[in-house]
Amino acid sequence: MGDSQYSFSLTTFSPSGKLVQIEHALQAVGSGQTSLGIKAANGVVVATEKKLPSILVDETSVQKIQLMTPNIGVVYSGMGPDSRVLVRKSRKQAQQYFRLYKEPIPITQLVRETAAVMQEFTQSGGVRPFGVSLLIAGYDDNGPQLYQVDPSGSYFSWKASAMGKNVSNAKTFLEKRYTEDMELEDAIHTAILTLKEGFEGQISGKNIEIGIIGADRKFRVLSSSEIDDYLAEVE
Amino acid sequence: MSRGTGAGYDRHITIFSPEGRLYQVEYAFKAVKAAGVTSIGVRGKDSVCVVTQKKVPDKLLDQTSVTHLFPITKYLGLLATGMTADARSLVSQARNEAAEFRFKWGYEMPVDVLSKWIADKAQVYTQHAYMRPLGVASMVLGIDEEKGPQLFKCDPAGHFFGHKATSAGLKEQEAINFLEKKMKNDPAFSYDETVQAAISALQSVLQEDFKATEIEVGVVTEKDPVFRVLSTEEIDEHLTAISERD
Numbered sequence: 001m002g003d004s005q006y007s008f009s010l011t012t013f014s015p016s017g018k019l020v021q022i023e024h025a026l027q028a029v030g031s032g033q034t035s036l037g038i039k040a041a042n043g044v045v046v047a048t049e050k051k052l053p054s055i056l057v058d059e060t061s062v063q064k065i066q067l068m069t070p071n072i073g074v075v076y077s078g079m080g081p082d083s084r085v086l087v088r089k090s091r092k093q094a095q096q097y098f099r100l101y102k103e104p105i106p107i108t109q110l111v112r113e114t115a116a117v118m119q120e121f122t123q124s125g126g127v128r129p130f131g132v133s134l135l136i137a138g139y140d141d142n143g144p145q146l147y148q149v150d151p152s153g154s155y156f157s158w159k160a161s162a163m164g165k166n167v168s169n170a171k172t173f174l175e176k177r178y179t180e181d182m183e184l185e186d187a188i189h190t191a192i193l194t195l196k197e198g199f200e201g202q203i204s205g206k207n208i209e210i211g212i213i214g215a216d217r218k219f220r221v222l223s224s225s226e227i228d229d230y231l232a233e234v235e
Numbered sequence: 236m237s238r239g240t241g242a243g244y245d246r247h248i249t250i251f252s253p254e255g256r257l258y259q260v261e262y263a264f265k266a267v268k269a270a271g272v273t274s275i276g277v278r279g280k281d282s283v284c285v286v287t288q289k290k291v292p293d294k295l296l297d298q299t300s301v302t303h304l305f306p307i308t309k310y311l312g313l314l315a316t317g318m319t320a321d322a323r324s325l326v327s328q329a330r331n332e333a334a335e336f337r338f339k340w341g342y343e344m345p346v347d348v349l350s351k352w353i354a355d356k357a358q359v360y361t362q363h364a365y366m367r368p369l370g371v372a373s374m375v376l377g378i379d380e381e382k383g384p385q386l387f388k389c390d391p392a393g394h395f396f397g398h399k400a401t402s403a404g405l406k407e408q409e410a411i412n413f414l415e416k417k418m419k420n421d422p423a424f425s426y427d428e429t430v431q432a433a434i435s436a437l438q439s440v441l442q443e444d445f446k447a448t449e450i451e452v453g454v455v456t457e458k459d460p461v462f463r464v465l466s467t468e469e470i471d472e473h474l475t476a477i478s479e480r481d
Contacts, residue, residue, distance in 0.1 A: 027251070054411055055418075056414055061387070081355070126364040128362055
């Protein structure tokens with residue numbers, strides 16, 4: 001990829017052994033809107049702030065939480081346009097796997113391939129790292145799973161995680177509230193409460209997005225009225 | 236090459252700065268404003284209207300060749316604000332893409348699909364060092380079969396959103412403030428109201444009254460979903476209606 005004039009990596013080691021472009025990419029993620037994910041005993045929930053630049057923006061045209069396959073969803077913090085590239089590549093990889101094996105791709109495999117793409121862009125010539133961290137949530141034969149992938153291409157499985165502007169407060173909150181035997185409904189309430197903690201302004205179904213997947217293995221994004229119902233329960 | 240903390244190249248090509256910003260993309264936004272032109276788009280109940288200033292810098296220029304409003308297909312229009320040369324390149328590629336889409340899939344390319352394509356292309360330029368971002372903000376308009384009138388705006392960073400009303404260019408922020416007030420209660424503008432809202436927004440923000448030859452207006456309506464550029468006479472009618480209303 002890239003023109004031959006740029007067939008050298010732009011991400012190079014500093015004298016102290018750091019890859020500064022990746023550090024800067026993490027800064028870009030850290031200034032993005034907060035998002036989080038919680039793995040429950042019987043499902044996974046991901047949630048994100050959806051703050052739009054103006055009330056003139058038609059919020060129905062924007063959906064931050066995307067599906068990679070019918071049973072795997074993803075949310076990002078950081079640069080939206082970069083996340084679209086990763087979603088597109090991952091969807092194709094999932095489909096190629098299905099064509100070959102006639103089986104839905106296991107979540108670990110999809111995460112690994114997505115992470116490999118992100119790593120490529122930290123080493124290939126003439127490109128910069130992705131300015132996003134992804135939370136990939138799904139339910140397959142190994143049960144509910146939640147993975148976080150960083151701009152460096154490293155990934156870990158999480159019981160609960162957060163990213164973006166309010167990451168430290170959100171993680172502290174999650175550490176206190178998380179229990180191993182949480183049910184999906186509890187997880188949704190906890191996710192909303194965590195988002196509410198750092199939320200500037202009036203939280204509503206129109207300025208947050210929530211995606212859930214349960215034992216039915218169908219990832220779906222909640223409608224704004226469903227979110228409003230949950231918000232009322234949480235009050 | 237780039238070593239240590241922010242060793243200068245982060246301003247020349249699209250790599251990250253120490254704060255995690257992309258300076259080249261931010262400069263591309265400035266280039267959109269540097270063209271000195273403001274554009275406005277408004278979505279009504281059953282129509283969409285875009286308006287832009289028509290600045291002809293030299294009297295010897297053929298005015299009909301100075302345009303920022305481009306039909307991409309019969310049904311899709313694109314208003315490009317910013318660097319004209321970049322705009323023409325983008326329009327040329329968009330026309331090709333829309334035609335291929337129609338051929339491949341058998342139906343017209345919808346507004347949001349074209350906007351996504353433009354935005355994804357813009358994103359590539361923000362990630363690959365060998366191409367600079369385009370200095371163009373594009374407003375795409377059309378009538379969607381299922382969703383009705385649609386107005387999308389794509390920027391050099393690769394963002395794209397659907398809008399009820401929006402603006403781009405020199406007085407972008409002032410125009411958005413003006414439009415936010417106007418569209419606050421989700422008014423469902425008729426065709427005439429939509430066109431007049433767009434034109435009067437531009438007049439108010441630039442604080443001058445236009446002649447019909449000083450602006451370009453493009454519309455699509457549900458009744459006639461073809462993208463049309465209004466003639467000078469039609470623009471005059473609207474201008475008259477606005478001044479009579481005030």
